[in-house]
Amino acid sequence: MTGGTGTATRPRDARRAARAGRRVPVVLPAAAGWLAFVALHRVLSGRVWWWQVPELVPPLAFVAVPVLLLAAVAAARRARRTAAVTAAVMGLASLVLGGGAGGLNLAALWHRAAPAPPGAITVFSWNTWYWDQPAAGGRSMPPPAGTPARDADAFYRYLRDQHADVLLLQEYVYFGPDARPIRVDDRDRLRREFPGYQIATASELVTLSRFPIVRQQGMDLRPWAADPRDTPVPPGAGWPEFYTVKTLRTDVRAGGRTISFYNAHINSPVDPSSRGLSPGRLDRVQHEARRANLRALAADIRANPLPAVLAGDFNASPAMGIMRLVPERMADAVPALPSLYPATWDERWPWWRIDWAFTSPEIAVHRYRLVRSLGRSDHSGQHLVISLAR
Template sequence: MNLRTTFPRVLAVAVAGWALLAVPGLFLSGAWWPWLLPDLAPPIAFLAVPLALLALCAGVRDRVRRRWLAGALAVLLLAGAGRAGLHWGALVPGGGPPPAPADALRVFSWNTLYWDTTDDPAAFHRFLRSKDADVYLLQEYLAWRGGTHAEIDRLAALRAAFPGYRVVVRGELVTLSRFPVVATPAVGPGQATEDRSVPWRERFERNKVLRTDVDVSGRVVSFYNVHVPVQLDIERSPLSRGFYRVVRETDAVRKEHFAALLADARANPRPLLISGDFNTTPAMGDLDGLRGAFSDAVAASSSALPVSWGPGPLPLWRLDWTFTGGGLRVHRYALTDPGGLSDHRGQELLVSPAPVALRADRG
């Protein structure tokens, strides 16, 4: 084997292979259900892989081949930069979010991982209380039993742990508010479960958005608590037809919830916050509608690589997001350690509605 001629060929195959993964995703992500699977790659790979291959180009002695490979990788690097999940603003000195007023709201959004059913309930409530939030947006108010999701009854304990808070529940979603709740309009598929006689299973499957309108000192602010279904069933083998059937069917369900959320939020004239577990990474096109219509709270983060989920001590995926609109300002945004209680980091925010006069001046 002649390493001098073999190495450039192997490198060229690697570059072509990465191009086949990275380039079609620019057009197919969010539009074609099979692309949900390649989109599961850690987003940072869209920078790390081209950079690693670019470094290997130094070992190619043929100048013409080296230039062609380096040029192709530069294009792939640029194409993937926006999908890697980096918060480029954190790398730029200065700037930052506006200072918070004294009456700014503390918000905590978190996927609890089956509530307290796998933890010490006392430790679970201590962790929540330690956040001292004005509004809590919590997901997975349920248990995992017998290989499926199951209903739980923990509201009495929750109210005892948070006296004075208003508690709103839809399916697996729970919102707590220190402020009066003025309305809880159903969103999208959840509208079919307004009748209390609807079985819990149906309420769980249809309610993936919980909107709660809260009266904050005379201003109504809308909070959208979100948990978009995960793309695949890890209990099924990728070699089975059922695995891909679940991906296709779930993609349709995800699109329905995304569309309903976007339509409701766009029609809402109030200051609003949309937050939760979207089971969607920065590389996926599923979030394009929300990202185009509302502001990503990560702009107020000091982290260059905001990540919220992943096995082990180093998460590689950002699945949890917060968006704001209607003049709601974000003064702080941080993804925080769940204290061993969940595989998702919590989202901690400090927000405030813009003054009415300021919003009017801006049209």
């Protein structure tokens, strides 16, 4: 009986070993292909316009795919050693090379921010999704099913509930049925809702400050465009500034110091007049406009000796190399965010982070959290508590 059992076991072991042996030849080309993709992504992302479609890969894939490849190799324990080791090395290489694009916030595991001192400043940044425009008012992109009807009173109540000293708000704009932007002037109501606050506006950006505003300036992308033809202003546009100014700098006087707040809404890689992600709408003009806006922003920050906060909607995930244009002086505030995988968009299916917050070395970040908009926008808001560290 014993001999019979051993005889029956050996064929089963042989079949398992054969299946394991077949698994690595499948994993090996997959690992090689993914490593090649990651290497190309590191070189091309943010540099050439025609890589914009691969850039739409969810950031988490840069971590998940190598882990799955390594798991497949580990499951094939009896495979040929050379093939298994080669596949494992390529999986590890792709993880090391692309892991930083995965959007993981590992610092959340150990980072402990210092308590906020007296006089700390509360900042709220949010893409409002066409301000308080009613859903029936002709949005170019209708809200998802189940989204509550837009209520201006509820919109302003949500803003007040953030109890922010400085609010950096994007999409201060309406859109008509033809996808054309419509200028908004809600300053009278803003003054009523936020008594004592000062207001700065440029293009579709508005900054509210409880502190005195000593300077405001919109950043025009045109001097920074590689080619004047790359300015994304459609023919006959009645409001060219909407297309050429995507960052508002506002200097405020707080606690005896002046701080620069940069309110940013960098161009989407998708043509705003399109209704989908068709490759024809991911064009060179949009790519160059994004680069020009970030160049203009970076040049101003480098020349600015003041402490600075930069926040807003960058329309760029952690996997998009265009974020390397943010100057090194500005540090990502994400370590203070208690989330391993921060995702700010889309609130219906939060795939990735495209809303960012950065601070210069003189600024300490004591708290950073994402605020759900509860159907008021497709973006989560960013709520920070900061102080001047030195």
